[in-house]
Amino acid sequence: MRLNINGRDLEVSDSVGEKKLITFLREDLDLTGAKNACDIGACGACTILVDDEPVKICIKRVKDVAGHRVLTIEGMAAPDGTLHPLQQAFVDRGAIQCGFCTPGMVLVAHAFLLKQPHPTRDEIRKAIHGNLCRCTGYQQIIDAIEEAAAHYRGAPAPAQEARL
Amino acid sequence: MKAAGEKGWRNDAHAKVTGRTKYTDDLKFARLLHAAPVYCDFVHARILRVVTEEAARAPGVVRVLTAKDVPGSNRFGQIIRDYRIFADDKVRYNGDVVAMVVAETRDLAIRASALVRVEAEVLPAVLDPEEALLPGAPLVHESHGSNLVNTHRIRRGNVDEGFRRADFVVEEHFRTQSVEHAYMEPEVAVCAPRADGVIEVFGSMQHPFSTRRFVAACLGVPLSEVEVVGTPMGGGFGGKDDTAAIVCARAALAAKLLGQPVKLMYRRDWSIRESYKRHPYRVAYKMGVGSDGRITAVQCRIVADGGAYCSVTPWVTWRSTVQCCGPYVVENVHCDTLGVYTNNVVAGAMRGFGSPQMNFVVEQVVEMAAARLGITGVEFRRRNMVRQGSVTITGQTLDSHKVAMGEVLDAVLAETGYEEKLARCSHGRADGDELYGVGLAMSYRGVSLGAEGVDFCAAVINVQPDGSILLEVGIHENGQGAESAMSILAAEELGVDVGRIRYRRASTSTVPDSGTTVASRGTIMGGGAVTLAARELKRRMAEAVCGRLQCLAGAVRFEGGALLDPAGHRRVSFDEAIALMFATQHFPHVVGVFRAPKTTWDEHTGHGDAYFTWVYGCQAVELTVNKKTGRVRLLGAAAAHDVGRAVNPEMVRGQFFGGMAMATGYALHEEVRSKDGRITNPNLNTYRIPRSTDLPEMRAIIVENRDPHSPCGAKALGEPTNEILAPAIANAVFNATGRRQFSLPIKLSALPDEIAEEDCRL
Numbered sequence: 073m074r075l076n077i078n079g080r081d082l083e084v085s086d087s088v089g090e091k092k093l094i095t096f097l098r099e100d101l102d103l104t105g106a107k108n109a110c111d112i113g114a115c116g117a118c119t120i121l122v123d124d125e126p127v128k129i130c131i132k133r134v135k136d137v138a139g140h141r142v143l144t145i146e147g148m149a150a151p152d153g154t155l156h157p158l159q160q161a162f163v164d165r166g167a168i169q170c171g172f173c174t175p176g177m178v179l180v181a182h183a184f185l186l187k188q189p190h191p192t193r194d195e196i197r198k199a200i201h202g203n204l205c206r207c208t209g210y211q212q213i214i215d216a217i218e219e220a221a222a223h224y225r226g227a228p229a230p231a232q233e234a235r236l
Numbered sequence: 237m238k239a240a241g242e243k244g245w246r247n248d249a250h251a252k253v254t255g256r257t258k259y260t261d262d263l264k265f266a267r268l269l270h271a272a273p274v275y276c277d278f279v280h281a282r283i284l285r286v287v288t289e290e291a292a293r294a295p296g297v298v299r300v301l302t303a304k305d306v307p308g309s310n311r312f313g314q315i316i317r318d319y320r321i322f323a324d325d326k327v328r329y330n331g332d333v334v335a336m337v338v339a340e341t342r343d344l345a346i347r348a349s350a351l352v353r354v355e356a357e358v359l360p361a362v363l364d365p366e367e368a369l370l371p372g373a374p375l376v377h378e379s380h381g382s383n384l385v386n387t388h389r390i391r392r393g394n395v396d397e398g399f400r401r402a403d404f405v406v407e408e409h410f411r412t413q414s415v416e417h418a419y420m421e422p423e424v425a426v427c428a429p430r431a432d433g434v435i436e437v438f439g440s441m442q443h444p445f446s447t448r449r450f451v452a453a454c455l456g457v458p459l460s461e462v463e464v465v466g467t468p469m470g471g472g473f474g475g476k477d478d479t480a481a482i483v484c485a486r487a488a489l490a491a492k493l494l495g496q497p498v499k500l501m502y503r504r505d506w507s508i509r510e511s512y513k514r515h516p517y518r519v520a521y522k523m524g525v526g527s528d529g530r531i532t533a534v535q536c537r538i539v540a541d542g543g544a545y546c547s548v549t550p551w552v553t554w555r556s557t558v559q560c561c562g563p564y565v566v567e568n569v570h571c572d573t574l575g576v577y578t579n580n581v582v583a584g585a586m587r588g589f590g591s592p593q594m595n596f597v598v599e600q601v602v603e604m605a606a607a608r609l610g611i612t613g614v615e616f617r618r619r620n621m622v623r624q625g626s627v628t629i630t631g632q633t634l635d636s637h638k639v640a641m642g643e644v645l646d647a648v649l650a651e652t653g654y655e656e657k658l659a660r661c662s663h664g665r666a667d668g669d670e671l672y673g674v675g676l677a678m679s680y681r682g683v684s685l686g687a688e689g690v691d692f693c694a695a696v697i698n699v700q701p702d703g704s705i706l707l708e709v710g711i712h713e714n715g716q717g718a719e720s721a722m723s724i725l726a727a728e729e730l731g732v733d734v735g736r737i738r739y740r741r742a743s744t745s746t747v748p749d750s751g752t753t754v755a756s757r758g759t760i761m762g763g764g765a766v767t768l769a770a771r772e773l774k775r776r777m778a779e780a781v782c783g784r785l786q787c788l789a790g791a792v793r794f795e796g797g798a799l800l801d802p803a804g805h806r807r808v809s810f811d812e813a814i815a816l817m818f819a820t821q822h823f824p825h826v827v828g829v830f831r832a833p834k835t836t837w838d839e840h841t842g843h844g845d846a847y848f849t850w851v852y853g854c855q856a857v858e859l860t861v862n863k864k865t866g867r868v869r870l871l872g873a874a875a876a877h878d879v880g881r882a883v884n885p886e887m888v889r890g891q892f893f894g895g896m897a898m899a900t901g902y903a904l905h906e907e908v909r910s911k912d913g914r915i916t917n918p919n920l921n922t923y924r925i926p927r928s929t930d931l932p933e934m935r936a937i938i939v940e941n942r943d944p945h946s947p948c949g950a951k952a953l954g955e956p957t958n959e960i961l962a963p964a965i966a967n968a969v970f971n972a973t974g975r976r977q978f979s980l981p982i983k984l985s986a987l988p989d990e991i992a993e994e995d996c997r998l
Contacts, residue, residue: 168248
């Protein structure tokens with residue numbers, strides 16, 4: 073079956089298709105940005121985007137994303153390390169502490185802002201409510217998403233470059 | 237890279253926001269084996285036999301380990317060595333681990349772990365801390381002789397006389413619940429044998445040095461044969477001390493015996509089942525108040541359920557004892573505190589460390605007393621709170637730092653318009669369904685370990701020949717931004733750009749044992765060590781260049797990446813000065829050690845200078861309670877804390893918000909529930925930590941009074957932010973509903989239109 077991960081196509085066997093998606097990404101592709109923190113889809117630390125929709129992948133198999141576009145946190149910044157404006161806003165607004173929820177949080181926010189580039193703070197709260205953070209109280213994460221929203225108006229900033 | 241002082245600077249932010257940070261589970265090792273712990277269904281039982289043969293024959297299994305395989309000590313503990321790497325004589329709680337399966341994959345290890353059988357004689361379990369203290373109660377540790385772990389006491393003045401002088405007495409009983417840290421990253425360790433025989437430990441822990449101690453003791457090897465390598469970690473909150481060390485010790489044992497790297501990565505349900513929790517408290521509290529509104533006496537009895545092992549219960553309960561009257565001057569105090577063994581899940585360190593429980597009690601009692609007097613809680617607090625030169629309940633005079641209690645209280649009142657909002661509270665009566673309330677709470681908190689431990693920290697500054705700087709500090713990055721704060725402090729002291737500094741994550745083999753990164757001590761202790769190290773480096777650099785600057789060494793200034801004479805006429809760049817030192821083999825390698833000022837404690841009377849300095853905080857919250865459903869909705873919260881000095885303001889704000897968020901969980905949602913000693917909500921779907929939609933907008937008011945005892949001026953913040961929002965919420969719920977809250981989490985059902993008289997206990 074055919075996968076598209078961070079803009080790159082790759083072909084995998086049916087047996088790989090049966091693997092847990094999080095294991096495949098983390099162990100086979102070394103895309104370790106998606107974290108395993110609850111195993112039951114309750115915390116959002118493993119969130120990636122599939123066709124721009126957030127998906128908690130600890131409860132998914134590889135075959136579930138066959139034929140779809142997958143974006144992981146590793147696909148957000150440019151190859152030279154230049155951060156996506158949303159990532160830069162996370163840095164600037166102090167939205168990062170331990171960082172374990174950060175990849176999922178950035179991706180959920182990215183999906184949300186693609187659809188709603190003029191969000192209220194309450195809408196941002198609702199958009200990230202499925203992703204748990206124990207460090208920040210979400211306040212500065214919401215600040216960051218609010219600040220980054222401007223970059224999604226008009227021509228939205230896409231994930232910058234395909235990268236595996 | 238962003239410079240110090242620029243918004244949000246963190247040395248690790250870029251790696252974290254791009255997903256490139258390698259946490260322990262992200263590390264790759266060749267020939268890696270995987271381990272899984274084996275639990276059993278017992279709560280209290282004498283182990284007759286652990287049957288491992290079937291599991292050992294299961295597909296992919298390499299070895300099954302039990303207590304018999306431990307070459308060194310199977311027992312450890314920071315205070316009492318009662319905790320087992322593997323349960324040997326008894327199962328003492330449902331999270332005890334009896335064996336560990338090592339297999340080629342994690343799935344195979346987990347599958348085989350179900351095949352280990354434990355033959356045991358079931359013993360009666362004791363699950364109530366008060367019952368555990370009764371004669372004839374089952375003993376959790378027979379050799380200890382009783383279930384009493386420890387006691388603390390304060391005997392000050394004469395409480396009988398104090399209560400006689402009282403105009404009235406407020407007397408109530410309070411209970412708090414068991415809560416889980418719920419760090420996003422569960423416990424994990426990878427241990428790898430090195431070719432020279434040293435075991436390298438990578439893991440998620442707050443205390444690399446005690447981890448090394450326990451691993452070495454478990455393996456029966458000297459400390460030099462274990463190297464704990466600092467690894468990025470996904471949160472700790474006090475919870476990655478004892479349990480994290482055991483997880484490392486088990487993985488290290490397997491790695492040592494098998495000669496291969498071994499990973500022990502915890503599932504969330506294992507983490508919640510096994511790891512220690514915040515202590516549930518029962519507090520009987522009695523406060524006497526005079527007609528002038530001054531507290532005349534406090535008597536209290538505090539019972540802490542420590543669960544199956546000692547962990548740090550004596551230290552946690554010591555802080556509760558020292559701070560049992562809140563930030564108030566009380567001349568007559570009689571406090572008895574008991575830490576108790578039960579067969580419940582172990583309790584240990586958690587953000588706050590014995591203060592959230594007591595503040596929940598005290599900050600409601602003062603409001604009840606105020607209501608009896610017919611004054612506001614704010615006015616009552618003003619009449620009784622500590623001020624410059626006040627004497628604490630343990631006899632410590634607060635005169636060596638700025639006592640900012642009034643300052644933080646005023647800041648919150650002004651920022652929130654509190655007193656105007658107080659007048660609008662519903663007190664159980666509203667036209668619509670939503671009852672409105674505001675509430676506040678305040679505290680003072682002793683900084684760092686205090687008299688509970690020896691308190692020091694070391695830092696190493698190692699300048700390279702080109703003038704770039706390696707910095708290592710004996711505190712640990714738990715996620716709070718410690719590395720960034722340390723780097724900023726070093727850069728400021730040396731007068732160089734922070735980009736020149738490369739923070740080198742310390743290993744236990746490169747930095748002196750500096751204790752554990754807990755007790756909100758990272759910035760004050762680590763920052764102290766960094767500042768002193770930088771000053772020593774400056775002294776040596778000044779000696780090396782004072783001839784060229786034609787001034788005395790003591791007069792050399794460090795600014796803008798250069799060394800200058802007092803008038804600024806002559807200048808040697810930082811790089812040149814370092815090159816000069818290398819040329820003469822005066823190496824710019826310094827160790828700075830900050831030793832905490834002296835503290836004292838008399839265990840018999842409960843008198844002493846308990847902490848070398850204190851911090852002051854106040855938080856307020858605004859909420860509604862729905863009459864029909866009892867649902868609490870938080871509308872806003874604000875906090876003011878004296879942090880001494882905000883080294884990295886965005887990270888300081890992050891501590892405010894994170895601490896307050898965690899406290900809302902404590903107040904309203906969180907509870908580790910159990911049935912017959914078995915936890916029934918062991919994952920994040922049923923153990924409910926606050927989500928973004930549970931929280932209000934929060935405001936952080938940073939108050940800065942540099943502390944003379946702190947070389948860098950900073951004090952403490954991580955725990956203060958987490959210890960007072962629960963009572964503020966309880967007070968706000970009272971002001972909304974007219975109902976006092978005597979237990980946590982606060983559970984409100986539908987409220988009748990008319991409040992029964994007994995609910996209105998003021």
